[in-house]
Amino acid sequence: MDLDSRKPVEEGKFAYEGLDRIMHEKARLGILTSLLTEPDGVLFTDLKKLCTLTDGNLSRHLQALEKEGLVDVWKGFHRRRPQTLCRLSEEGRERFVNYLNQLETVLKDSAVQEKAAKKKGKLKRRPIPEGWSPA
Secondary structure, X not given: OOHHHOOOOOOOOOOOOOOOHHHHOHHHHHHHHHXXXXXXXXXXXXXXXXXXXXXXXXXXXXXXXXXXXXXXXXEEEEOOXXXXXXXXXXXXXXXXXXXXXXXXXXXXXXXXHXXXXXXXXXXXXXXXXXXXOOO
């Protein structure tokens, strides 16, 4: 590995500023995906099953998403039983679709980089040169 012959690094090329941290957590990604497919909303009990979360875990994630303005949570009754309806807010829908578009860019960039490296024969790792040690 010749460090002097490397191409200059394109600053920010893989920063992906559109990946919103509030959405990037696994459980929240599942919640938002579930809600995206049902514009009228999803009952708490169904959302819990779809995402395999506990009541408490789902509640905490919904609170975080609601605080960010991504979801609306509605309380009501059906046949005298309390129910909670969750759905994406308009802002949440827009932000989540933008987030998904950014994820799509990550996937495309990764595929392009991997294909280019394969074409150049750069997928096989070379030994680390002398003078380097594990961090």
